[in-house]
Amino acid sequence: MGEPATGTEFTLDTAAELAQVEHGAIQGRSPWYLAWRRLRRNYIAFAFLGLFVVIVLACALAPAYASHVAHTGPNANHVLDTITVHGKQVPVVSPGGLINGKLVPSLPIGPQWFNAGGRYLLGADANGRDVAVRLLYGGRNSLVIGIGSALICIVVAVLLSLIAGYFGGWIDFVITRFYDLFYAFPVILLGIALGSALAINGFHHFGITIESGSIWIPTLVISYVLIAYVGRPIRGQILSLREKEFVEAAIAQGARPWRIMVSDLLPNLASSVLVFFTLIIANNIVVEAALSFLGAGVQPPTASWGTLIADGQTLIVTRPWLSLAPGIAIVLTVLSLNVFGDGLRDALDPRAKVRIEH
Amino acid sequence: MEKAWHGLVGDSNPDNKLLSYTTQQDVVQQIKQGIPATFSLTIGASVIWLFFGILVGVIAAVTAGRLSDRAITILALVGISMPVFWLGIVTRYFLAEKNTWFPDGEYVGLTANPVQWAYHLILPWTVLAVLYIGFYGRVLRNNILDTINEDFVRTARAKGLSRREVLTKHVLRNSLIPVVTLFGLDFAGVLGGGAILTEKVFDLHGVGWYAADALDKFDLPPIMGVTLYGAGFIVLLSVLVDLFYAYLDPRIRPT
Amino acid sequence: MSLLEVQHVKKYFPVRKGLLQREVARVHAVDDVSVSVQEGETLGLVGESGCGKSTLGRTIVRLLEPTDGEIVFEGRNISKLGAGKLRPLRREMQMVFQDPYASLNPRKRVGTIIGDPLEIHGIGDAKSRRARVQELLRTVGLSPEHYNRFPHEFSGGQRQRIGVARALALQPKLIIADEPVSALDVSIQSQILNLLGDLQEEFRLTYIFIAHDLGVVRHVSDRIAVMYLGKLVELSPAEELYERPIMPYTEALLSAVPIPDPDRAEARERIVLTGDVPSPIDPPSGCRFHPRCRYATEVCKQVEPPLTDYGNGHLAACHHPLNVDQATLERVRAAPESPAEADKSALPVDSSGPSNP
Numbered sequence A: 001m002g003e004p005a006t007g008t009e010f011t012l013d014t015a016a017e018l019a020q021v022e023h024g025a026i027q028g029r030s031p032w033y034l035a036w037r038r039l040r041r042n043y044i045a046f047a048f049l050g051l052f053v054v055i056v057l058a059c060a061l062a063p064a065y066a067s068h069v070a071h072t073g074p075n076a077n078h079v080l081d082t083i084t085v086h087g088k089q090v091p092v093v094s095p096g097g098l099i100n101g102k103l104v105p106s107l108p109i110g111p112q113w114f115n116a117g118g119r120y121l122l123g124a125d126a127n128g129r130d131v132a133v134r135l136l137y138g139g140r141n142s143l144v145i146g147i148g149s150a151l152i153c154i155v156v157a158v159l160l161s162l163i164a165g166y167f168g169g170w171i172d173f174v175i176t177r178f179y180d181l182f183y184a185f186p187v188i189l190l191g192i193a194l195g196s197a198l199a200i201n202g203f204h205h206f207g208i209t210i211e212s213g214s215i216w217i218p219t220l221v222i223s224y225v226l227i228a229y230v231g232r233p234i235r236g237q238i239l240s241l242r243e244k245e246f247v248e249a250a251i252a253q254g255a256r257p258w259r260i261m262v263s264d265l266l267p268n269l270a271s272s273v274l275v276f277f278t279l280i281i282a283n284n285i286v287v288e289a290a291l292s293f294l295g296a297g298v299q300p301p302t303a304s305w306g307t308l309i310a311d312g313q314t315l316i317v318t319r320p321w322l323s324l325a326p327g328i329a330i331v332l333t334v335l336s337l338n339v340f341g342d343g344l345r346d347a348l349d350p351r352a353k354v355r356i357e358h
Numbered sequence B: 001m002e003k004a005w006h007g008l009v010g011d012s013n014p015d016n017k018l019l020s021y022t023t024q025q026d027v028v029q030q031i032k033q034g035i036p037a038t039f040s041l042t043i044g045a046s047v048i049w050l051f052f053g054i055l056v057g058v059i060a061a062v063t064a065g066r067l068s069d070r071a072i073t074i075l076a077l078v079g080i081s082m083p084v085f086w087l088g089i090v091t092r093y094f095l096a097e098k099n100t101w102f103p104d105g106e107y108v109g110l111t112a113n114p115v116q117w118a119y120h121l122i123l124p125w126t127v128l129a130v131l132y133i134g135f136y137g138r139v140l141r142n143n144i145l146d147t148i149n150e151d152f153v154r155t156a157r158a159k160g161l162s163r164r165e166v167l168t169k170h171v172l173r174n175s176l177i178p179v180v181t182l183f184g185l186d187f188a189g190v191l192g193g194g195a196i197l198t199e200k201v202f203d204l205h206g207v208g209w210y211a212a213d214a215l216d217k218f219d220l221p222p223i224m225g226v227t228l229y230g231a232g233f234i235v236l237l238s239v240l241v242d243l244f245y246a247y248l249d250p251r252i253r254p255t
Numbered sequence C: 001m002s003l004l005e006v007q008h009v010k011k012y013f014p015v016r017k018g019l020l021q022r023e024v025a026r027v028h029a030v031d032d033v034s035v036s037v038q039e040g041e042t043l044g045l046v047g048e049s050g051c052g053k054s055t056l057g058r059t060i061v062r063l064l065e066p067t068d069g070e071i072v073f074e075g076r077n078i079s080k081l082g083a084g085k086l087r088p089l090r091r092e093m094q095m096v097f098q099d100p101y102a103s104l105n106p107r108k109r110v111g112t113i114i115g116d117p118l119e120i121h122g123i124g125d126a127k128s129r130r131a132r133v134q135e136l137l138r139t140v141g142l143s144p145e146h147y148n149r150f151p152h153e154f155s156g157g158q159r160q161r162i163g164v165a166r167a168l169a170l171q172p173k174l175i176i177a178d179e180p181v182s183a184l185d186v187s188i189q190s191q192i193l194n195l196l197g198d199l200q201e202e203f204r205l206t207y208i209f210i211a212h213d214l215g216v217v218r219h220v221s222d223r224i225a226v227m228y229l230g231k232l233v234e235l236s237p238a239e240e241l242y243e244r245p246i247m248p249y250t251e252a253l254l255s256a257v258p259i260p261d262p263d264r265a266e267a268r269e270r271i272v273l274t275g276d277v278p279s280p281i282d283p284p285s286g287c288r289f290h291p292r293c294r295y296a297t298e299v300c301k302q303v304e305p306p307l308t309d310y311g312n313g314h315l316a317a318c319h320h321p322l323n324v325d326q327a328t329l330e331r332v333r334a335a336p337e338s339p340a341e342a343d344k345s346a347l348p349v350d351s352s353g354p355s356n357p
């Protein structure tokens, strides 16, 4: 396959130059600081960053919520229990059966909001598990997988692209062909092919053992399938940085390749990597949800936003909140990251072009 | 791929056919059966997303900075932030189950009943298109704004061409080139099984649905088969995109 | 012994295409150039943009490996040395770049930019390096207070001073200045030129000064080399070149130099070079200048003119030399051919006549 034009035109610190024009000289202030000044005035981006932080904190506090408010764990079944609502005993899951000659399916309790003293805030699922608790625990997993896979993906992609872009020649050739290979598969299909194979057997190679139910599996699968999507544009940037005279100057001074990569190339990539990172987290949260929804991601009984939507799907008509709530959580999280990432890009590197794949 | 194929097929299979573990059906045959639904879904959705993506992108660009641009930008971000399968579940719930305005899933063949075919596909088409409309709208808007600032556009304006002429003849044409690449690859991806989520949610028995169904039973051969089928489409479409590029730009015509 | 001898240096860039990156053609960026540079002198290197000046400069400091030929620096052949063996030699030759924006890493503070070469070569400790950088800043006309600033806070001229300070940090013998003033306003240009001149006296520097026209190099160069499409076409002491150019290309370049004296400007004919510079991928046959030369004849298309010594260290490659008297012409034509060695000797020991009848 031919290499489509990447079109990564890299301008040296457009942001810094702009800030210069806007505010006049500020002595000794780094391009980072100037970009920060621009970002600081983008209230929308900050509002959404705030939203993301709130979501992260809420999910981080899942255990506290579970033990102090909901009084149950994320995987605890309460099919046969009852709770007190307005002084009345109500079963968590009303048993189905033949009632008045009609076959009625069993039905979990709906959202109680604050009527049950904080229990079953969003209702229960078919196993009588507290959905609000599972939403927070699931969010923890979704966020950990999203952020973790983004981190791994970026680190590997930057490393590969640095080596490819700096050394060029056959090394570059091999790495770009490796990237091309990924582009030949739809992300989700590659994800489920890998995810399902690993979900059955786990991973037991090279002295590394990952059990089949571990959330490391979706984390690694997602980072793996997206490496090329992050690596290719970064390589494009490195190639154009590589042509800059300051890199030649460093070579002419006798700097070693490693030093040039770390002290000349990486700092100039940092801003776009940061933008990428934000947007890739958002993307990976959606990919995780999709894989888990299909059954190739997080494995039951572990919760994630994707598995929650899947669990709720069968009860969508009678208990829509089971699926609505985790979906809304995903939309808010992903939207907040996308909006913030957009603002970050405008402030740092107005030219970085990022494509989200799912 | 050749090797993967033989690994999957195994030795016990004289016809060299890829068989499902659970049903022992021929995977290639099953994929073929899914093709009408998948093609119907993809082609219809791509028409929608291309049309609205371009419309939205152009509107945002010509009104850049104004209210409509901001609204489109935000809506586009919301669109790309929504998991397609969740959007599918929600629309199906509200429009086909809670209110029965639309049929509740399933595919009706085009030749069997064209009206029912379209009626059954309206929701899936729309749901699948939303994400791409958001994408293409954003990409096109930014492309147009970049192109407008280029020299040749200024020259065209200076030559006395009207704003409208410049926009359609020069700016739009140039800004659409990257969109064409995106479209070729996205179209291939969706055709190649990328619509698995939409098919699963709306019970459309296409190629993706077949993979999703196999996944429920952890039946690996269909999944591998569909993945390879998808790769085939993507490779094919990328070659076409390359040729299209060569056609647009004679400098990179293959030698 | 000369500080630097460039012998038959060629640099071809492969043009690759297709999935397997096959080499389909070669850019003849530098094609068999020989020249030597004496200690303490300034050699001006002039030619239209794209003729291979930067490539020659980069090859000399071994940012590029020559395709063929030898680069002898202080008597040592460095043309094939690997990165490790080159490293200590890097202290001896430095480069000043053309683009004041792209040549300074925007993420580094000025102090780091100038101090980096010292750190790379393990010179001094952090404190002494800092002192040295501040001294260098003063030397190039900046203030030690600029130590903590970022490049984006400086004007083009100031950035170029930073670039010069960085090149000076290792106390090199040879500095290749690749169009160091082309990107600057005319008013700033002379400041940088003066700075370079002062530094040369102070530190006994040897310069190769690259420029794309003959205007800038006039006052800074001892000798001038003119390149066209990868070839060295004329080499001469500076004054001599301006008085009597031999090669028609040089004549054309000279006619483009603005002359302050209106009378002389009036008298002079402005030779406008028509047509584009041909592609270095497939350079013209014979004399590479022939498609644009107003004196070109049939022989120019067929036979490549050798670089011929016309005396007083003035060499040129042309079948129809200008400004050469009959006696010199006859003497030159009598001599046997060996143009490559010619620029080493002052006398036309072994130059041959061009093959025109």
Ligand SMILES: Nc1ncnc2c1ncn2[C@@H]1O[C@H](COP(=O)(O)OP(=O)(O)O)[C@@H](O)[C@H]1O
Pocket: C013, C014, C027, C028, C029, C047, C048, C049, C050, C051, C052, C053, C054, C055, C056, C280
């Ligand atoms: N790294 C490279 N790869 C391929 N071609 C190059 C490279 N560097 C320079 N060239 C080509 O070599 C020729 C000479 O370039 P250069 O030395 O930069 O010219 P100058 O400095 O005289 O303007 C040009 O045609 C240029 O396109």
Ligand code: SF4
Pocket: C247, C248, C249, C287, C288, C289, C290, C291, C293, C294, C295, C296, C297, C300, C305, C317, C318, C319, C320, C321
């Ligand atoms: S050799 Fe011929 S073409 Fe070349 S410069 Fe001399 S006269 Fe012109």
Ligand SMILES: [Mg+2]
Pocket: C050, C053, C054, C055, C178, C179
């Ligand atoms: Mg140059």
